[in-house]
Amino acid sequence: MSTDVGLLRADAVIVGGGLAGLWAALHLPAEWEVIVVDKGRGPDHGSSPWAQGGMAVAAGPDDSPSLHAADTFRAGADTCHEDAVQALVDEAREALDELVLLGCAFDRADDGSFDLNREGGQSVARSVHAADATGREIMRVVVAEARKRAQRIVGSASRILLDDGRCAGVRVSTDHGEVDVLGRSTLLAVGGCGALYEQTTNPETATGDGIALAYDAGADVADCEFVQFHPTALGAGGTRRVLLTEALRGDGAIVVDASGKRFLLDVHPDGELAPRDVVARAIAEAGEAFLDARPIGAAQLRTRFPNVTKAAADAGFDLTASPVPIAPAAHYFLGGVATDIWGRTTIPGLFAAGECAATGVHGANRMAGNSLTEAVVFGRRAAMTMTDEAEPTGVPVVEDDSEPAVRAIGADDWAKVRHAMSSGAGLIRTKHSLEQALRALAGVSGSSSVKAAATAGALICRSALERIESRGVHFRSDHPDRQRGWDGRHVTLGEKENR
Ligand SMILES: Cc1cc2nc3c(=O)[nH]c(=O)nc-3n(C[C@H](O)[C@H](O)[C@H](O)COP(=O)(O)OP(=O)(O)OC[C@H]3O[C@@H](n4cnc5c(N)ncnc54)[C@H](O)[C@@H]3O)c2cc1C
Incomplete structure (x- = not known):
């Protein structure tokens, strides 16, 4: 080990404290020491607390895991891994029940059943939600649980440490210097890459560190050409754009051109709820486009979409009163660190889950709501494999003059x-x-x-x-x-x- 680098040891090292990382932490053996490394500061780092429309689970009377799988395959355009999709739809309900048991308050209909949003690519309403702040509600509960289980370190993982070809942990840059955090198994759960683009719905932490770290260490990355652009981000503001959730369109909002004419039905029979790539390109090609949410009604907008309505108002737009400008923005990374359906990467001892992993669930296009589901289903699967395959680690040697994979950027x-x-x-x-x-x-x-x-x-x-x-x-x-x-x-x- 190089000089002046601190050393910490744990059973498991989890890089990234979003939903995938923390859900994995909750499914590791209770007696394990777990360290979560996260470069985010403040309450809102990572995409998980920002999720709006919901988590896809076949929870409605007209739905089933096989219909959920069929919609996922259809959206994925002949590129999904069948075994990964099967795992997702088979285990989604169990994950939802676990979240409810922990205390997540999802919206309910009068009869006590889940109130479901219908979003892009879903043939029936399938997104379990908490108003339009689903991620915030899930993370409220998951972060509280994870605090009981794991120690958190604020810092940025700058390289993966290898000991004789096996992952031994990560080097972390903190405000107090560099620390090697070693573990018997290591999980990458560092989220997406939207912040590599000029307009994005993602937080600034979403800088593609997962593929950079893994590739630099010699792991395979897959499907990196598949970056999803959300069609209806607010068409105003700087790099960070307000997302106008697809559930607005599911509830009746329409997309119009500068003359007020609805045009998406000319492009696809599903109109506003066509797959996101179709809607995004049609909006980009229209030059100027607007979301007209008035068909939903002002009262309904304020009740069902309070956060989106407020975020738009803070940016100077009144969703209840007039159409608002929209433009596509980088939203979700379908590719990532190549894994099997148990979270294993091509480096022994290194696992990946959540948005930074390429499990093959989404294929070439993601059905809305499937990423929260993926984070919990595959976060838990990774934790199970990490438990089974943990091995003692030595202290890896890092050449002092070798370049880290991740460094600060001006x-x-x-x-x-x-x-x-x-x-x-x-x-x-x-x-x-x-x-x-x-x-x-x-x-x-x-x-x-x-x-x-x-x-x-x-x-x-x-x-x-x-x-x-x-x-x-x-x-x-x-x-x-x-x-x-x-x-x-x-x-x-x-x-x-x-x-
Ligand atoms: C505005 C918005 C709305 C969305 N709505 C929905 C929705 O309704 N339904 C749905 O299914 N999905 C939705 N998504 C997508 C979904 O939220 C994410 O795909 C999912 O939450 C990703 O979880 P994660 O744990 O993989 O990553 P994240 O939650 O992004 O967590 C990654 C963490 O890793 C940390 N990190 C990154 N790099 C490093 C590093 N080098 N070292 C240390 N830490 C690092 C970050 O600080 C972050 O805390 C939405 C996304 C956005 C942005």
Whole structure:
């Protein structure tokens, strides 16, 4: 170990204190020492507390796990892993019951059944929710439970530590210096990558660190070309955009052009509730588009969507009174660190779960509500495997002069990365735009301390270049059609660069 680096040991190291990481912590053996490392400060780090519309579970009388699976496959455009989807739909209800038992207060109908939102890609209403602040309610309960179980360290994991090819923990940059946090098993649960783009619904912590850390250590990453853009973010503001939940459209809000004409039914028979990629591209192509939530009614808007109504009002828009401008924004990372259905990555002792993992559940497009479900189902699965496969670890050796995978990044460099990604690897890409983005990222990377963001961005661009077709959220205007030869195939980058 290099000098001046502190050392902590635990049974399990969990990197990322969002829903996937903390749910895993709650499912590790009670006698284990668990350390959660998280770079977020304040109450709202990570996407989990921001989730609005709900968690997908086949809880309605007209629903079933097989219908949930069918909708997930349909959205995923022939790219979902069947065994992963099966695990998701089979275990969703049990996870929901566990959350309720812990105290999550989801909205109920008069007869006591769950009140369900219908969102994009769902053939029946399937999103269990708590008004329009589902993530906040879930995290209220999960964070309180996790506090009893795990020690939290504020810091950014900057590299994965290997001991003879096995993951031994992570190096963490904290305000008090560097610490090697060693564990018998390590979970990456660091969330998505929306903050690599100029407009995003994600918090600033969502910088793609999962793929950067894992790839740097030699693990495979998969499906990185699949970045989902949410069609209805508020079309005003800076990098961070207010999300106008899909459930608004499920409740009757419509999308209109500058002349007030509804146009999504001309594009897809499901209109406002067509898959997100279809809606997002149609809105981007319209140039100017607006969400008209008035059909829901002012009283209903204030009761069912109080947080969204307030967030829009804080930004100067009244959802109850007039259509508000909308624009697509980077929202969800479908790809990530390649895992099997038990959370194992290609590095022994290293696991991944939640948005940073590529389990194959979402394929090329995510059905709304499935990411909260994925975080709990696969967070628990990872915890079970971590328990079974834990091994004692030595103290790994890190060369003093070797570069960490993740380093702090200045505002100017961030602007360059975000510009490169938005103009080159956004909602609509081409070979030319992706190559330009790669060149820009290489320039930024060489200039200073932007290694992780540049690595993550480059993995997204390289994967998007590999997939010479359009499918789901990946749209290449130079290859606008889906190619049957790509059905079921995945772009995997890693040590062997296999696919
Ligand atoms: C506005 C919004 C609304 C959404 N609505 C819904 C919805 O209604 N339904 C649904 O299913 N999904 C929704 N999603 C998606 C869903 O919230 C996320 O996919 C899910 O919560 C991800 O959970 P996670 O635990 O994987 O990651 P996160 O909750 O993002 O947690 C990751 C944590 O890792 C930490 N971290 C990152 N890098 C490092 C590092 N290098 N070192 C240490 N810590 C690190 C971060 O600080 C963060 O706390 C929404 C997302 C957003 C942004």
